[in-house]
Amino acid sequence: MAAAGARWNHVWVGTETGILKGVNLQRKQAANFTAAGQPRREEAVSALCWGTGGETQILVGCADRTVRYFSTEEGRFQGQKHCPGGEGTFRGLAQVDGTLITCVDSGIVRVWHDNDKEASSDPLLELSVGPGVCRMRQDPAHPHVVATGGKENALKVWDLQGSEEPVFRAKNVRNDWLDLRVPIWDQDIQFLPESQKLVTCTGYHQVRVYDPASPQRRPVLEATYGEYPLTAMTLTPGANSVIVGNTHGQLAEIDLRQGRLLGCLKGLAGSVRGLQCHPSKPLLASCGLDRVLRVHRIRNPRGLEHKVYLKSQLNCLLLSGRDNWEDEPQEPQEPKKAPLEDTETDELWASLEAAAKRKLSDLERTQGALQTRRRKKQRPGSTSP
Amino acid sequence: MAKTGDNSGGRGKKGLKRKAAAEEPQEAAVAEDGATESGVQPPKTTAFPPGFSISEIKNKQRRHLMFTRWKQQQRKEKLAIKKKLKKEREALGDKAPPKPVPKTIDNQRVYDETVVDPNDEEVAYDEATDEFASYFNRQTSPKILITTSDRPHGRTVRLCEQLSTVIPNSHVYYRRGLALKKIIPQCISRDFTDLIVINEDRKTPNGLILSHLPNGPTAHFKMSSVRLRKEIKRRGKDPTEHIPEIILNNFTTRLGHSVGRMFASLFPHNPQFIGRQVATFHNQRDYIFFRFHRYIFKSEKKVGIQELGPRFTLKLRSLQKGTFDSKYGEYEWVHKPREMDTSRRKFHL
Numbered sequence: 001m002a003a004a005g006a007r008w009n010h011v012w013v014g015t016e017t018g019i020l021k022g023v024n025l026q027r028k029q030a031a032n033f034t035a036a037g038q039p040r041r042e043e044a045v046s047a048l049c050w051g052t053g054g055e056t057q058i059l060v061g062c063a064d065r066t067v068r069y070f071s072t073e074e075g076r077f078q079g080q081k082h083c084p085g086g087e088g089t090f091r092g093l094a095q096v097d098g099t100l101i102t103c104v105d106s107g108i109v110r111v112w113h114d115n116d117k118e119a120s121s122d123p124l125l126e127l128s129v130g131p132g133v134c135r136m137r138q139d140p141a142h143p144h145v146v147a148t149g150g151k152e153n154a155l156k157v158w159d160l161q162g163s164e165e166p167v168f169r170a171k172n173v174r175n176d177w178l179d180l181r182v183p184i185w186d187q188d189i190q191f192l193p194e195s196q197k198l199v200t201c202t203g204y205h206q207v208r209v210y211d212p213a214s215p216q217r218r219p220v221l222e223a224t225y226g227e228y229p230l231t232a233m234t235l236t237p238g239a240n241s242v243i244v245g246n247t248h249g250q251l252a253e254i255d256l257r258q259g260r261l262l263g264c265l266k267g268l269a270g271s272v273r274g275l276q277c278h279p280s281k282p283l284l285a286s287c288g289l290d291r292v293l294r295v296h297r298i299r300n301p302r303g304l305e306h307k308v309y310l311k312s313q314l315n316c317l318l319l320s321g322r323d324n325w326e327d328e329p330q331e332p333q334e335p336k337k338a339p340l341e342d343t344e345t346d347e348l349w350a351s352l353e354a355a356a357k358r359k360l361s362d363l364e365r366t367q368g369a370l371q372t373r374r375r376k377k378q379r380p381g382s383t384s385p
Numbered sequence: 386m387a388k389t390g391d392n393s394g395g396r397g398k399k400g401l402k403r404k405a406a407a408e409e410p411q412e413a414a415v416a417e418d419g420a421t422e423s424g425v426q427p428p429k430t431t432a433f434p435p436g437f438s439i440s441e442i443k444n445k446q447r448r449h450l451m452f453t454r455w456k457q458q459q460r461k462e463k464l465a466i467k468k469k470l471k472k473e474r475e476a477l478g479d480k481a482p483p484k485p486v487p488k489t490i491d492n493q494r495v496y497d498e499t500v501v502d503p504n505d506e507e508v509a510y511d512e513a514t515d516e517f518a519s520y521f522n523r524q525t526s527p528k529i530l531i532t533t534s535d536r537p538h539g540r541t542v543r544l545c546e547q548l549s550t551v552i553p554n555s556h557v558y559y560r561r562g563l564a565l566k567k568i569i570p571q572c573i574s575r576d577f578t579d580l581i582v583i584n585e586d587r588k589t590p591n592g593l594i595l596s597h598l599p600n601g602p603t604a605h606f607k608m609s610s611v612r613l614r615k616e617i618k619r620r621g622k623d624p625t626e627h628i629p630e631i632i633l634n635n636f637t638t639r640l641g642h643s644v645g646r647m648f649a650s651l652f653p654h655n656p657q658f659i660g661r662q663v664a665t666f667h668n669q670r671d672y673i674f675f676r677f678h679r680y681i682f683k684s685e686k687k688v689g690i691q692e693l694g695p696r697f698t699l700k701l702r703s704l705q706k707g708t709f710d711s712k713y714g715e716y717e718w719v720h721k722p723r724e725m726d727t728s729r730r731k732f733h734l
Contacts, residue, residue: 017511032507039507041514203713229713247715266724271706271715289706289717291499291639309498311507311639313717 006031006075010320011285012058013274013293014045015312020060020070023293025306026326035068035077039312046089048316052098055320059100061090067100085110085123091150092136096143099124101160103136103148111160125160129153137189147198149186155200155210170210171217188233190242192256199256201244203229207254223259225252232275234284236298243284243298245272251286253298265296267304274317281323287314491670495731499638512642516601520578520650527651529555529579530572535562538588543613545583547695551664551677552651553628555581565594565709573598579651580709583608593699595647596709602717603709604647606673606699613695621679621691627660628653629677635668640718641734644673644701662693671732673699701734 009022009031017039023030035043044063051057051069058070060077067090068080081100083090088105095101100112107130110123129136133150145167149155155170173182185203192199196213197220205226208219228246235242241255241262249268252261270290277284282298283305291313295306439455442448474481486492501508512518519525529552533541537560549555565582572580577598584592590611596603614620631652636645648666661681667674677694704718705711718733725733 017507017514019507039510227712231715247713248719249716249721269719269721269725270717289715311505312511 018043094138168212201230247271276319629662630656
């Protein structure tokens with residue numbers, strides 16, 4: 001049953017115990033999916049991304065360096081691909097044109113041929129980005145463009161179809177007021193839509209905007225929030241702001257036009273590991289080490305919408321971007337309701353005719369009101385008499 | 386003149402309470418131009434016009450008088466109801482309905498969805514493979530390092546010494562102003578499994594940092610109500626070298642489980658029942674009470690206990706994943722008073 005309803009899950013969460021959880025917020029159910037039937041800590045999910053064909057496939061990057069393919073239509077794992085090379089866990093996963101891009105902690109970015117039937121094959125392309133990578137993100141507008149950043153590893157934008165050199169290499173900010181070098185620790189990167197700009201959030205509680213189109217390689221805007229490392233970031237729909245989360249569970253919305261704090265979101269108790277906003281609705285899904293998935297409403301009014309306790313520590317999440325939040329199977333129930341209502345009104349009229357005149361007149365008035373309302377419902381075009 | 390004097394004096398006395406009471410509603414009635422009931426009969430039981438409350442009397446003395454009279458009335462009524470109920474219970478004897486359970490804050494605790502179900506497989510797997518797995522699988526035995534914040538005073542030093550007698554295989558070291566981040570790699574290389582740091586403020590210990598060593602979680606507690614051995618009344622003789630048993634009470638939620646396991650991993654897994662010593666960590670309303678006792682069974686059901694050892698109370702402030710790194714570490718749970726302490730019936734451990 002869980003497998004059948006898997007396509008309607010709103011949020012997919014990866015855990016440290018290797019379980020992929022699908023959460024349906026409408027029905028308030030969470031289902032566990034594992035490749036081997038048993039949770040295994042070696043398969044801890046470190047990266048999640050949507051596969052080809054809309055939101056029907058999910059690529060799950062596990063700690064044992066395998067990428068598993070999960071089908072949301074069927075609700076089960078379909079295949080896996082072992083991606084060796086380099087050390088550490090996956091820091092980024094992306095899919096382009098039938099190829100798979102992976103990036104690991106030690107800085108090896110590889111592009112693989114996306115045939116999940118083979119056990120392993122040689123990578124099509126290999127790049128060395130530098131050690132200590134914390135995030136690799138694909139540009140949704142230009143799928144061949146990829147940005148990487150990490151601890152003492154400055155932001156670099158790579159074009160996988162172009163040369164081996166990065167397209168944009170960010171420069172560190174000037175020395176601070178004590179003339180000391182400011183350390184670099186890019187924890188999360190996002191591409192801003194409709195421009196070439198990038199936003200990063202750092203482990204030294206800074207949010208920076210870079211513009212490759214400008215001659216300046218240093219950040220164009222810098223804002224700070226809090227005193228703890230920022231671990232996750234997401235763009236808000238439409239508005240020019242980002243929402244960041246830090247290791248204390250504090251979520252904040254920061255305006256990118258002025259670099260100021262717009263507001264905070266309450267509720268999380270542990271470090272934020274995954275954040276994602278819906279592309280059109282003002283909803284934000286967040287998950288973290290406190291084992292709870294929360295969905296907040298970002299504006300009018302700002303607050304918590306859903307809270308789901310999932311028993312393992314949550315590592316990353318994917319929020320479904322579809323507009324129709326309800327489940328499809330509810331539609332066949334609606335035509336059944338309409339004929340039922342008609343029979344009820346017929347019975348009402350029959351009982352009315354038997355009543356006394358005074359009562360009839362009173363009832364007629366009320367029924368007349370009801371009827372006009374009913375008429376208004378059924379024929380919205382016509383004007384009421 | 387004398388009369389008025391008496392009257393005014395009399396109004397102060399409780400003897401003329403009725404008169405004062407009778408006058409109030411009349412005055413109020415005149416002021417309100419409302420009900421004229423009180424004006425008609427001199428009332429024995431005071432009939433107040435509707436909508437009158439004691440708080441509307443402007444004169445503080447009279448108001449206070451009315452209030453105390455009302456309070457006494459309430460108390461009398463309450464006592465009368467109790468007596469009646471008691472009489473009814475005695476009359477019914479065995480057929481009396483069971484006494485209603487009084488509401489306590491522990492009874493009224495808000496439903497917590499994180500309470501661990503013993504049959505839950507996912508949580509069982511999570512616990513079986515977490516950082517304490519090697520202790521619970523009997524692969525490692527605990528070795529604890531106890532230290533304090535820099536330059537401790539007498540109470541803290543004595544608490545450390547007493548703790549080292551309570552926890553087997555523990556060593557006390559003087560802090561010497563060393564940074565914890567530098568101590569930890571040294572401890573790991575010398576096979577220590579846990580690090581306890583007792584923080585001191587103004588000559589009293591007030592905090593406890595418990596860090597499980599290879600890469601385990603770090604818990605930060607507030608410590609209060611510390612009583613050293615000589616401050617405990619009717620205590621037994623000093624604890625012996627036997628390994629004590631452990632009692633962990635009331636750690637029901639997932640967070641409580643993690644903290645409980647941290648405490649359990651401090652003591653060796655094989656208690657010696659010969660030395661009848663027991664260390665208790667009792668959690669109630671998010672406060673953890675530590676006690677150390679020696680017990681003796683006088684018969685099958687009767688036990689005698691002697692309290693040995695220090696006692697203190699802990700409250701969890703944060704649980705951090707990884708060894709001590711308060712600035713850059715990732716927190717599994719942080720106590721946020723303004724967000725989490727809004728309800729008196731909600732607890733987290």
